[in-house]
Amino acid sequence: MSKRAYKILTAGQWAAWQATGLFTGAPIDLEDGYIHLSAADQVAATHEKYFAGLLELVLVEVDLDRLGDTVRWEPARGGALFPHVYGTIPLDAVTAARPIDE
Template identity: 65%
Template structure:
């Protein structure tokens, strides 16, 4: 989940180095499919123009670490940059009738 400006920059550069919070923490924060809505609600509330990118974690090998975060849940953290080629799908963030984020 990223801003439209971050998505445009990723496309222009063909690599994503991370959002400001990623750069501060030293890894790129991702969410598993079942975590996306909660992440959107907690970290992106009230923001518009967001983009959801589905990343092929298997293409990143050992750069992906599943680490405990919110409530002890394991989240995928990427300790590398993300080449555009790992994006399996993307779309503007939309929600279904129940408020859940619709995944690409």
């Protein structure tokens, strides 16, 4: 499994993460009980399915090694394995963040 995963966020969610130093999840994450992440080859489909047409989005790269055993690769969309985080993600696990251009 990859050592990096990605989270698509609104600019506001990213700003809140930076301000608090900890990400507890977007509304869908809180509802499902874990933080949804995507592997590099899953980001485009995740963006298309859940974020198409939205502006001011940020793609955050997360170092999964820093999250230890809170990460589980589980089957989701189409049976593909996705990284799910059962816990929070500290800001120091972020290795990059960039705006997503539509």
